[in-house]
Amino acid sequence: MGQPHDLGxxxxxxxxxxxxxxxxxxxxxxxxxxxxxxxxEFLAREGRPADKFYLLRAGQVAVEVDVPGKQPVVLETxxxxxxxxxxxVVPPYVxxxxxxxxxxxxxxxxxxxxxxxxxxxxxxxxxxxLRRFVPMMGHRxxxxxxxxxxxxxxxxxxxxxxxxxxx
Amino acid sequence: xxxPIPDPMLPRPFRIEKVRRDLSDTFTMELVPAEGGxxxxxxxQFNMLYVFGVGEVPISISGDPGDRSVLVHTTRAVGAVTKAxxxxxxxxxxxxxxxxxxPWPVEAAFGHDLVFVAGGVGLAPLRPAIYQAxxxxxxxxxxxxxxxxxxxxxxxxxxELERWRGRFDMSVHxxxxxxxxxxxxxxxxxxxxxxxxxxxxxxxxxxxxxxxVMMRYSxxxxxxxxxxxxxxxxxxxxxxxxGCGLCGHxxxxxxxxxxxxxVFRYDRIADLLxxxxx
Numbered sequence: 335m336g337q338p339h340d341l342g343x344x345x346x347x348x349x350x351x352x353x354x355x356x357x358x359x360x361x362x363x364x365x366x367x368x369x370x371x372x373x374x375e376f377l378a379r380e381g382r383p384a385d386k387f388y389l390l391r392a393g394q395v396a397v398e399v400d401v402p403g404k405q406p407v408v409l410e411t412x413x414x415x416x417x418x419x420x421x422x423v424v425p426p427y428v429x430x431x432x433x434x435x436x437x438x439x440x441x442x443x444x445x446x447x448x449x450x451x452x453x454x455x456x457x458x459x460x461x462x463x464l465r466r467f468v469p470m471m472g473h474r475x476x477x478x479x480x481x482x483x484x485x486x487x488x489x490x491x492x493x494x495x496x497x498x499x500x501x
Numbered sequence: 502x503x504x505p506i507p508d509p510m511l512p513r514p515f516r517i518e519k520v521r522r523d524l525s526d527t528f529t530m531e532l533v534p535a536e537g538g539x540x541x542x543x544x545x546q547f548n549m550l551y552v553f554g555v556g557e558v559p560i561s562i563s564g565d566p567g568d569r570s571v572l573v574h575t576t577r578a579v580g581a582v583t584k585a586x587x588x589x590x591x592x593x594x595x596x597x598x599x600x601x602x603x604p605w606p607v608e609a610a611f612g613h614d615l616v617f618v619a620g621g622v623g624l625a626p627l628r629p630a631i632y633q634a635x636x637x638x639x640x641x642x643x644x645x646x647x648x649x650x651x652x653x654x655x656x657x658x659x660x661e662l663e664r665w666r667g668r669f670d671m672s673v674h675x676x677x678x679x680x681x682x683x684x685x686x687x688x689x690x691x692x693x694x695x696x697x698x699x700x701x702x703x704x705x706x707x708x709x710x711x712x713x714v715m716m717r718y719s720x721x722x723x724x725x726x727x728x729x730x731x732x733x734x735x736x737x738x739x740x741x742x743x744g745c746g747l748c749g750h751x752x753x754x755x756x757x758x759x760x761x762x763x764v765f766r767y768d769r770i771a772d773l774l775x776x777x778x779x
Binding site for chain 1: 620621622649650651655676678679680684685686687688689690692693696697711712714715718
């Protein structure tokens with residue numbers, strides 16, 4: 335009985351599920367497992383079933399895309415206190431990027447299929463989980479948009495001017 | 502007999518002591534008064550630097566306000582004047598008017614956690630405030646620096662950041678938008694670092710400097726963490742001519758950036774930031 339209690343504590347202490355109702359938390363525990371990844375191990379692979387998501391407890395994960403003939407491009411790094419993966423909740427439940435342990439990583443993983451089934455049966459749990467995932471997804475989208483702006487490069491005005499001159 | 506009031510439009514000649522290339526397009530100059538004497542300024546202020554025969558440009562001071570013997574400017578060569586500055590060598594002379602503008606309120610932050618959020622060359626105008634804070638380290642709670650750059654090769658003051666990170670009394674977090682080479686640090690926007698916290702939002706003052714878009718989103722991230730708007734300051738940038746509130750060239754809504762800024766309290770400018778026409 336020790337392990338579920340421990341997992342419950344870990345869920346309670348992780349910022350992503352901070353303040354969750356204890357009854358709903360217990361439902362989550364049934365789909366959770368402690369995991370550890372050595373440097374270079376993958377937590378998710380692009381194009382493969384997204385059957386898990388992770389509450390990161392320690393270490394750093396690189397979210398990256400493989401570029402044939404070149405080094406993989408790291409799009410973002412994530413670490414302690416963050417949640418990794420949402421493809422498990424969006425059909426067809428396939429991972430969009432590679433997620434590689436950049437350091438030793440400790441995480442709590444959740445079985446997506448198990449959790450989806452519980453969310454279908456218990457709308458309160460479904461709402462609670464999605465209520466936490468949606469802002470995170472919005473935040474990640476905003477961050478990705480900012481990242482592609484190339485904020486620190488030459489000013490946009492300058493780039494437009496040079497383009498006009500070239501034209 | 503009273504001393505004559507210095508003409509604010511008259512540049513003082515400063516000799517370039519040293520030039521250091523920081524990045525491919527960014528350099529730091531150390532200047533000393535050609536006629537002797539000292540130079541005092543407050544962290545966050547700027548000077549109008551005059552390249553004779555080319556023009557003047559406002560550049561933030563990036564050196565230590567505690568060191569009056571040398572004036573330090575870090576500049577990115579992007580326009581005619583800054584490119585001309587970049588071409589100057591040690592021993593040559595430039596004109597200096599200043600210091601102008603409002604400073605970072607470092608002393609008002611005594612007793613608080615102090616958070617610096619910098620992006621790109623925006624670290625340069627913040628560096629004097631970091632020096633001042635570290636010279637008065639015991640007067641602050643946590644001191645945290647969040648810094649974002651385009652790539653690992655674009656990290657400004659890299660050695661200094663490493664040195665600061667090695668201290669036990671300050672936290673330094675660096676991220677890049679695009680990882681290259683053997684970079685094993687954070688990848689992502691600087692606002693992601695702010696979101697992770699590491700400071701007490703209810704007792705924090707935050708100084709933000711970088712591209713305007715980055716500052717807007719950094720302020721939003723700080724607010725989301727619980728930092729109150731009046732506790733957030735940012736340094737604005739606009740084209741300037743006189744630098745001292747006479748010409749109106751840098752007017753921004755009801756403010757002259759040269760005189761009422763460049764450092765503004767966020768709650769006083771938040772609405773202006775969203776007006777495209779300004």
